[in-house]
Amino acid sequence: MSEATSSTPTLTTALTAVATTASVAIVLRAIKRRFSPTITSTLQCKCGKIRGHVRAKYEDSFRIHCYCQDCRDYANFIASLGGNKDETIGKEFGDNRVVQFCKNAITIEQGQEHLKLAIKKKKKSKGKIYIHQFYAGCCHVPLMNTVDFLGFVGVFCDFLDQTAVEQWDGPCRMFQSEGFGQPNPPFPNPTWAPFIWKMIRYMPWRKSGPFDYDLTPVYWGEDSNGEKKEEKKKDK
Numbered sequence: 001m002s003e004a005t006s007s008t009p010t011l012t013t014a015l016t017a018v019a020t021t022a023s024v025a026i027v028l029r030a031i032k033r034r035f036s037p038t039i040t041s042t043l044q045c046k047c048g049k050i051r052g053h054v055r056a057k058y059e060d061s062f063r064i065h066c067y068c069q070d071c072r073d074y075a076n077f078i079a080s081l082g083g084n085k086d087e088t089i090g091k092e093f094g095d096n097r098v099v100q101f102c103k104n105a106i107t108i109e110q111g112q113e114h115l116k117l118a119i120k121k122k123k124k125s126k127g128k129i130y131i132h133q134f135y136a137g138c139c140h141v142p143l144m145n146t147v148d149f150l151g152f153v154g155v156f157c158d159f160l161d162q163t164a165v166e167q168w169d170g171p172c173r174m175f176q177s178e179g180f181g182q183p184n185p186p187f188p189n190p191t192w193a194p195f196i197w198k199m200i201r202y203m204p205w206r207k208s209g210p211f212d213y214d215l216t217p218v219y220w221g222e223d224s225n226g227e228k229k230e231e232k233k234k235d236k
């Protein structure tokens with residue numbers, strides 16, 4: 001037998017093992033999801049003009065406490081649109097909290113016309129993927145962050161039922177080095193495999209939900225020339 005032919009059965013065995021492991025993992029995950037509890041929450045902006053709900057299984061949720069500066073800048077910018085620059089939703093350590101769901105988990109029953117779009121200006125070198133940030137135009141609070149061609153959406157916890165929020169999966173922390181400290185004990189770092197799997201699984205619903213990506217956005221942050229942030233320009 002030549003070397004080439006003797007390596008073929010080994011490769012076939014390895015590929016079969018990988019395929020079998022992947023299939024078993026997918027089936028086990030599907031069974032786990034099937035028996036996972038469904039949790040429902042109201043979704044309501046601060047002034048109550050926008051009302052809806054979120055209905056999602058525990059397995060289809062992912063709570064994140066994000067400590068990044070970008071989230072704080074965005075929350076400050078949205079608050080500044082209403083003249084309440086200091087009235088933001090950041091927590092003790094500068095974190096903003098969201099729960100990620102599949103887009104089809106979100107229903108808006110009232111006040112859809114108040115749902116507005118914000119987009120962060122980007123330097124050209126940073127590529128063309130934009131986060132679509134939907135906020136309440138009526139009371140100037142951030143509500144949901146998503147990307148037009150992906151199936152998931154992050155909903156700000158402040159506008160959900162806290163009892164429901166605590167029942168969803170998590171929380172985990174992100175960008176903790178940009179925060180003002182950490183709780184003791186700190187929240188765990190995310191496990192990426194389930195997160196990536198959910199992102200792939202939600203893809204068929206990328207066009208679902210109450211999101212109008214054709215709205216004229218308000219731009220915030222630095223532009224391509226690195227000019228001052230719009231939030232500062234608007235500071236009165």
Ligand SMILES: [Zn+2]
Pocket residue numbers: 045046047048049050114136137138139140
């Ligand atoms: Zn409102």
Ligand SMILES: [Zn+2]
Pocket residue numbers: 066067068069070071072096175
């Ligand atoms: Zn963040």
